[in-house]
Amino acid sequence: MRKPQTPEKKEEMARVGARLNAIRKEAGLSLSDVAERLNREFGANTNKGMISKYENGIHEPSASTIYCMSRIFGVSVDYIVGRTDVKCEPTPPQGVEVEGYSVKLYNSLKSRDNGEQDTSKTILIPKSWLVGGREFFAFRVSGGRFAPRYFDGDIVIFERKIKSKNDQVSLVSIKDEDAFLCIITKKRDGKIIRPLDPAMDSHFYSTEELANLPVRILGVAVELRRMEFEL
Numbered sequence: 001m002r003k004p005q006t007p008e009k010k011e012e013m014a015r016v017g018a019r020l021n022a023i024r025k026e027a028g029l030s031l032s033d034v035a036e037r038l039n040r041e042f043g044a045n046t047n048k049g050m051i052s053k054y055e056n057g058i059h060e061p062s063a064s065t066i067y068c069m070s071r072i073f074g075v076s077v078d079y080i081v082g083r084t085d086v087k088c089e090p091t092p093p094q095g096v097e098v099e100g101y102s103v104k105l106y107n108s109l110k111s112r113d114n115g116e117q118d119t120s121k122t123i124l125i126p127k128s129w130l131v132g133g134r135e136f137f138a139f140r141v142s143g144g145r146f147a148p149r150y151f152d153g154d155i156v157i158f159e160r161k162i163k164s165k166n167d168q169v170s171l172v173s174i175k176d177e178d179a180f181l182c183i184i185t186k187k188r189d190g191k192i193i194r195p196l197d198p199a200m201d202s203h204f205y206s207t208e209e210l211a212n213l214p215v216r217i218l219g220v221a222v223e224l225r226r227m228e229f230e231l
Contacts, residue, residue, distance in 0.1 A: 014057035015082050016066075021055040023073045023080075023087075027132035031055075034072065037133070042068040072133040087131075100124030105138040105155065109171065109179045109218060112160070123225070125157060135160040137219065139171060139179075146181065146196045154226050156181075158219030169196070169221035175213050184217070191215070 005013075024034060031048035038044035044065070053059040061069070070077045075087045105123050109115035123138040130136075136159050144152040149169075156169075164170045164184050172193060173179040180200065185192040190206040193215070205215055 009060075010057065012082075013060050016061070016080060017055045017057040019080055019082065020051075020061075020069065023075055024051075024055070027073055029072075029133065034069070037072050038065070038068055041072070044068065074131040074133050101127045101130060103136045103138050103157070105140060107140050107142065109139065110173055110176050111216065112218065114176075115179075121155075123155065123157070125223075136222070138225075139219075141181070143197065145198060149196060150181070150224070151226070154224060156221050157223040157225065159222050160219050162217050164217055164220045171218045171221075173216045173218055176216075179218055181221075 031051045078084045105118045107116040141150045141154040171179045181196040183194045194202040
């Protein structure tokens with residue numbers, strides 16, 4: 001039989017719940033978003049109702065759940081459980097060089113984490129980018145047909161997203177085939193996919209086609225890392 005909760009335990013659960021609620025809202029995530037990411041990224045079996053119970057101090061999240069949520073929100077476990085009021089490591093003073101966060105580099109990608117990974121080069125991004133549970137990966141441009149925007153060998157940092165705004169460079173996979181660089185224009189009844197490769201044709205996909213093919217946005221470009229060549 002489950003032991004009755006003491007007033008101290010109830011108070012602790014309420015503090016943890018209030019902090020989870022605050023950082024989730026700061027990250028712009030819904031209860032469903034958090035549950036979906038726990039299930040997809042960490043193999044959990046939860047739903048938005050359970051996340052709500054955590055936030056309202058009704059159920060106590062396990063240590064492993066708190067750890068997984070700390071990864072999603074980009075804060076420390078100590079912050080979630082109230083041991084500190086510092087969310088993450090402070091930003092170093094200007095001019096101080098620090099090691100960043102390493103992201104995966106892909107030469108090709110078909111779907112999330114399914115592609116040819118390049119482990120010969122380390123790609124670092126600022127740790128501050130991860131606040132709010134944001135995720136990133138790197139993609140190497142090849143083919144030499146994207147000038148002047150991109151050149152062969154350029155490395156583009158992408159934020160993992162399943163939606164993009166008009167005119168954002170996106171990485172898109174259709175029917176789980178190799179993803180390609182494109183610009184997406186939203187229409188009321190679908191989207192126009194405009195590949196950056198001039199050898200590929202633009203195409204309008206209806207809302208039904210987007211779901212059934214499927215057409216998947218794997219990420220949106222946030223930074224270009226261009227190779228330096230000696231003259």
